Amino acid sequence: MTAAYVVAPAEDALEPIRVVSPVIAIGAVLFGIASHRPQRRLPWIFLTIAFGFLVAAHTVWSALVNRENVTFPTLADGLHVGFWVAALIAMVELSRQSESEHDAFGGYEIGIIAIAVGVGVWLVVAEPYFSDGDLDRSATAWAAAAPLIGGLAFAASVRSAAARHFRSFSPVVLMLGIALQLIADVIRGTQEIRDQFGSGGVIGGLGVAAPLVIASAALDRSMAPENGPTSPSSALSVGRTIGLTVAVLAPLTVLLALVVSDLGSGTTILVVAIAAFTSVILALARMWGLLDAVRSLSERRGQDRLAAMVEHSSDVVMLVDESGNIKYASPGLTGTLGHRAADWIGRPIVDLIAEEDRDTAAREVERVFSDGSEATVRFESSLVRVDGQRRRMEATFANLVGGDAVDGIVATFRDVTEQRDLERKLSHRAFHDELT
Missing domain, CATH: 3.30.450.20 (PAS domain)
Structure with a gap:
């Protein structure tokens, strides 16, 4: 379907493909729920609702694409934001489901990753507005809204996949699908505020592929953790530590590059500085919480050993x-x-x-x-x-x-x-x- 959308010569045949894609995704999620019977269905129900928003958004867009004097933002863009809100709720619920007793720091990690993604979205979507006075402020805000919410959803999906060591099919595919949709929306937003977005092309093709990739996560038995092969969450895994370190350093690196190169507007430098400061604070809070958890776990193990000695004495x-x-x-x-x-x-x-x-x-x-x-x-x-x-x-x-x-x-x-x-x-x- 993605290849057909990219190479098809007739524009009239392109937009129905974008509508059919999330419809198939809805069917796949419902089939996965019925087949694997996850203990917690709420995340998948919200994912179905998200695809419903996407069907409506693509339907409205297909009706408006050939009209003249259509200004951004449209009803389709509002529905697209609705998709990301529902997807964010779904990903947060899935990340909460993956938390273990000794690793309940998902909020910090989601915040750190979301800030890193948000800085990237700001540089790509919002910064051109401050550099080019001809762009409309409301259009820029709408163009940035969906990717910013999508950044939070992507952060939550990374948290969910990391909790299972990136070895479980369902959370990894969810993360990849959310990433595809986020990339497509970031580039689409920059094109829409300049009235450059239209049917066809690779960017629109990513919008076709992303819902199908996301929905394929529901077809594997690992979408129901109690049925699929799972492993306990590790608060000290090397991959997770490296990923969080990169996410914390990203805003600081961008801030240093903007100051040294004298690029970017004053507003962008201020936003990136606030993001870098907040990211460091979250990282310190995460580290403090981790140290406290390790201390509590050590005390509990000591108490368990003492209790075992007493019980068997x-x-x-x-x-x-x-x-x-x-x-x-x-x-x-x-x-x-x-x-x-x-x-x-x-x-x-x-x-x-x-x-x-x-x-x-x-x-x-x-x-x-x-x-x-x-x-x-x-x-x-x-x-x-x-x-x-x-x-x-x-x-x-x-x-x-x-x-x-x-x-x-x-x-x-x-x-x-x-x-x-x-x-x-x-x-x-x-x-x-x-x-x-």
Whole structure:
């Protein structure tokens, strides 16, 4: 269809091709939704709406193309902006769908890439207006509106593809299709404000190909991540880091080139300077957020390791509140004493201790509270198993009341029954003669 549009000699046959292209795209997206049943259909529904705007825009344009005294902007241009707004919503929703728990910084990345694209759009579309006083301001604004919104959509599509390492067919093809449409609209906008755009040509051909490329993303099973082959998002991938670095440096490079070469209007230099400053701020915010995420992840892994050690330890570890009641009991309580941990939540810890040692243990618990934060007491007592058997335990109580990680008394009981029995046997043998 693109080749036919570019080489066809009859102008009357060209514009219907541009109308048919987004119609086929609508059918492809609907077919993809029905075939692959993505869990989140909203992005694809908005993509269908975007193609609907494009059908209307091309239909209006085909009716106006052969008329005389048609001035830019037209209704077709307004519908074209509607296409980009719907496409932007679709791409943002897809990029949000690709975010992982430890990589929720899509807004920063989209902003950085969009600024870089926006600077390019400004130089190509808006800068000629400030350099040439004969161009109409409203026409220039309309010509820049669609590509600027398209730059945001392209940034969101890059974010979505990067989240899956550019290895998944659907997001990569979406990114390429959005890029084709964006290039076509940027060049078309510069031609329309000079009344140079018409039927045929490579630029119009890109407008035919782009909707079909975008829609082909819906035909692959990777359009539904839960069904397609996906990989976890990486916050530190080399490709992503290089891409974001290039996007951050692009406005700074353009600004330096404009200042050194003394090219561009004062308005353009101001806009590019603001864009460069904003891009750097977003990059710093992204870096700060990434460092915070790495720190949080390291802390969580440390806590997970500590929790795993506690869960698999034979020692009994408990967390006691200021009233002496148990708030947490490790699985060691079941393994050592046979009690279910859940049955002891909210009960006094001294109830676990044998009656003959209970008063002593209660005094030690009171002492660890009265000695204040970070106080530690150690003592031995007998704990009663669920079958009534007594086990000699070495107890350690640490006062961590008011702490950030743990707010309470951490009580650790280590079974020393066999050790004490052995000590008694050795003592008996040392002072007794087995013969007499």
